Amino acid sequence: xxxxxxxxxxxxGGEGSGKTTQINRLSDYLNAQGRRIVSTREPxxxxxxEKIRNFLVKRDGGxxxxxxxxxxxxxxxxxxxxxxxxxxxxxxxxxxSDRFSDSTLAYQGYGHGYDLQKIRDLDAxxxxxxxxDVTFILDIExxxxxxxxxxxxxxxxxxxxxxxxxxxxxxISFHEKLRAGFLEIAAQEPKRCHVxxxxxxxxxxxxxxxxxIDKVITx
Numbered sequence: 001x002x003x004x005x006x007x008x009x010x011x012x013g014g015e016g017s018g019k020t021t022q023i024n025r026l027s028d029y030l031n032a033q034g035r036r037i038v039s040t041r042e043p044x045x046x047x048x049x050e051k052i053r054n055f056l057v058k059r060d061g062g063x064x065x066x067x068x069x070x071x072x073x074x075x076x077x078x079x080x081x082x083x084x085x086x087x088x089x090x091x092x093x094x095x096x097s098d099r100f101s102d103s104t105l106a107y108q109g110y111g112h113g114y115d116l117q118k119i120r121d122l123d124a125x126x127x128x129x130x131x132x133d134v135t136f137i138l139d140i141e142x143x144x145x146x147x148x149x150x151x152x153x154x155x156x157x158x159x160x161x162x163x164x165x166x167x168x169x170x171x172i173s174f175h176e177k178l179r180a181g182f183l184e185i186a187a188q189e190p191k192r193c194h195v196x197x198x199x200x201x202x203x204x205x206x207x208x209x210x211x212x213i214d215k216v217i218t219x
Contacts, residue, residue, distance in 0.1 A: 005092060006088060006089030006090065006091065006092050006093055006094065006095065007089075007094045007095070007133050007134070007216070007217075008085065008089055008095045008097070008131075008132045008133045008134075009026070009094065009095065009096045009097070009132060009133065009134045009135070009136070009213075010096075010097045010098075010099065010100040010102065010132040010134075010135045010136070011023055011096070011097070011098055011099070011135075011136050011138065012099060012100070012102045012103055012106070012135055012136065012137045012138070012182060012185075013137055013138035013139065013140065013145075013182065013198060014140060014142055014145050014175055014178050014179055014182070015142075015145050015146055015148075015149040015175065016140065016144070016145030016146055016147065016148030016149030017138035017139070017140045017145055017198045018138055018140075018148070018198050018202065018205065019098050019099075019138055020098065021202060022136070022138065022202075022205060022206060022209055023039060023096055023098055024039075025206045025209075026096060026206075026209055026210070026213065027039050027096060029206075029210055029213075030094055030213070035093075035094045036091075036092070036093040036094065037093065037094050037095075037096060038084065038085075038088040038093050038094070038095045038096070039096050039098075040080070040084055040085070040095065040096070040097050040098070041097060041098035041099060042073075042076065042077060042080060042097060042098065042099040042100055042103065043056055043057070043072075043073055043076040043077070043080075043099075044076070044080070045076075045079075045080040045083075045084045045085075045097075046076075046079045046080055046083050046084060048076070048079050049076035049077075049079050049080050052072050052073075052075060052076040053076070055072060056069060056072060056073070066108045066109075066112035066113065066114035067108075067114055067118075069107075069108050069112075069114075070104055070108045070114060070118075070119055070122065071122075073104050073108070074104070074122055074123070074126045077100075077101065077104075077126065077127070078126050081127065081130060085097065086130075097132070100131075100132055100135075101123050101127065101131070102135060102137075102182070102185050102193075104119060104123075105119050105120070105123075105181065105185060106178055106181035106182045106185060107178060107181075109181065110177050110178060110180060110181025110182075110184070111174050111175075111177050111178040111181060112174070131192065132192065133192070133216070134192065134194070134212070134213070134216055135186075135189075135192050135193045135194065136193075136194050136196055136209055136212075137182050137183070137185070137186050137193055137194065137195045137196065138196050138198035138205070139179065139182065139183065139195050139196065139197060139198055140179075140197075140198040140199050141179075141199065142172060142175035142176050142178070142179055143172060143175075144199065145175070145198075146172075146175060183195065194212050196208050196209060
């Protein structure tokens with residue numbers, strides 16, 4: 001990868017897998033090398049997509065069906081790709097997104113049981129094959145991840161009705177299916193997806209990610 005070539009990186013994983021920490025560390029690492037970084041998230045990234053985020057991740061956001069969630073997510077994703085991700089890549093920047101389309105397949109498909117082929121068909125319609133260049137799937141045992149996430153949310157939020165914990169409230173069987181879904185996605189696309197053991201020490205997780213990125217950049 002040259003400095004004039006954009007790179008799209010996504011981070012995926014279940015609740016409490018440590019994506020935010022590792023995204024911040026990778027952004028700092030690449031910025032120190034002179035790379036220009038766009039750090040973004042899904043659902044979100046644009047004003048319109050952030051409004052959809054409020055519907056989907058906050059505990060008081062609504063009782064959506066898996067099909068409705070999928071449609072809302074792709075509405076947000078369409079805006080995100082056109083207004084944030086592709087312009088950043090065209091400008092030669094490294095775009096790092098906290099979640100992308102793999103999350104929809106994992107959460108709404110594997111987790112909630114919505115038809116996987118319908119999600120793939122919608123993805124093809126909206127994104128026309130557009131995917132991250134590199135995806136890190138931070139893998140952690142579901143119960144441990146939920147405990148981590150619950151502690152973090154308790155420290156961050158004063159108003160419980162505004163907490164982004166709608167998915168943490170689901171039973172453990174959902175999170176087990178979610179984890180299995182992410183691992184299946186990684187198995188299907190091993191060149192793009194890299195599974196990282198997120199139960200390791202934070203510095204070891206960071207080291208594993210940086211080693212992979214170094215290989216991508218010099219390839």
